[in-house]
Amino acid sequence: xxxxxxxxxxxxxxxxxxxxxxxxxxxxxxxxxxxxxxxxxxxxxxxxxxxxxxxxxxxxxxxxxxxxxxxxxxxxxxxxxxxxxxxxxxxxxxxxxxxxxxxxxxxxxxx
Amino acid sequence: xxxxxxxxxxxxxxxxxxxxxxxxxxxxxxxxxxxxxxxxxxxxxxxxxxxxxxxxxxxxxxxxxxxxxxxxxxxxxxxxxxxxxxxxxxxxxxxxxxxxxxxxxxxxxxxxxxx
Numbered sequence: 347x348x349x350x351x352x353x354x355x356x357x358x359x360x361x362x363x364x365x366x367x368x369x370x371x372x373x374x375x376x377x378x379x380x381x382x383x384x385x386x387x388x389x390x391x392x393x394x395x396x397x398x399x400x401x402x403x404x405x406x407x408x409x410x411x412x413x414x415x416x417x418x419x420x421x422x423x424x425x426x427x428x429x430x431x432x433x434x435x436x437x438x439x440x441x442x443x444x445x446x447x448x449x450x451x452x453x454x455x456x457x
Numbered sequence: 458x459x460x461x462x463x464x465x466x467x468x469x470x471x472x473x474x475x476x477x478x479x480x481x482x483x484x485x486x487x488x489x490x491x492x493x494x495x496x497x498x499x500x501x502x503x504x505x506x507x508x509x510x511x512x513x514x515x516x517x518x519x520x521x522x523x524x525x526x527x528x529x530x531x532x533x534x535x536x537x538x539x540x541x542x543x544x545x546x547x548x549x550x551x552x553x554x555x556x557x558x559x560x561x562x563x564x565x566x567x568x569x570x571x572x
Contacts, residue, residue, distance in 0.1 A: 380559045389548055389563035438559045444513060445559060449499035
C-alpha cells in the first residue's frame with residue numbers, strides 16, 4: 347500500500363464549477379498535510395496546508411481533513427482555466443523524518 | 458529573494474558518465490530536499506539535509522547516487538555512473554525550519570536524459 351494515494355484523473359470540470367480533489371494516506375499518526383499545484387513543465391508550488399481536523403479556507407481554495415477516515419481533500423470554488431494543473435497531495439507522517447507525495451490528480455477546467 | 462536555484466536546467470549525457478546537479482537554497486532556510494520525478498513513480502524524496510547535515514537518505518536508489526551540502530548555500534547531487542533509468546526531472550527544494558517542514562519551495566528542476 348502506498349503512503350499517499352490519489353485518483354490520477356484526469357478530472358474535467360466546467361469553468362465556474364467546484365473541483366473536488368481527494369487524497370488518502372496510510373499512516374494514521376500523520377500530523378501535517380499539504381496540497382501542491384504543478385503546471386505542466388514547471389515545479390510544484392505549495393497552495394494549502396492543514397494540520398487540524400476540519401476545514402481551512404484560503405480564497406477559492408478549501409482544504410478538508412478527516413483524520414478518522416485518513417482522508418484529505420481540496421475544493422476549488424469558481425474554477426478557472428488557470429487552475430488547470432496537476433494537484434499533488436503530500437503528507438508528513440508521524441515519524442517526522444519523511445515526506446510523501448501522491449502521484450497527483452490532473453485537473454482540466456473547460457472554458 | 459531569487460528563490461531556489463538549480464543548475465544545469467537540462468543535462469544530456471551518455472550511460473556511464475558522471476552527472477553533477479547543483480542547488481542553491483533560499484537564504485535562511487534550514488532544510489534542503491532532493492527529489493526525483495518520473496511519470497511512472499511520481500515525485501520521490503531522495504534525501505534531505507537539516508543545517509547542512511544529511512538526515513534521511515533512505516530514498517537514494519543505490520550507491521551510484523550521492524549528495525553533499527558543504528555549506529548552507531550549496532548542495533550537489535551526483536550520479537556515478539549514470540544509467541538510462543536515471544532519466545528524470547530532479548528537483549531541489551528548501552524550507553524554513555522544523556515547524557514548516559512540509560512548506561517547501563521548489564527550484565525549477567534539472568531535466569536529465571541519459572542515453
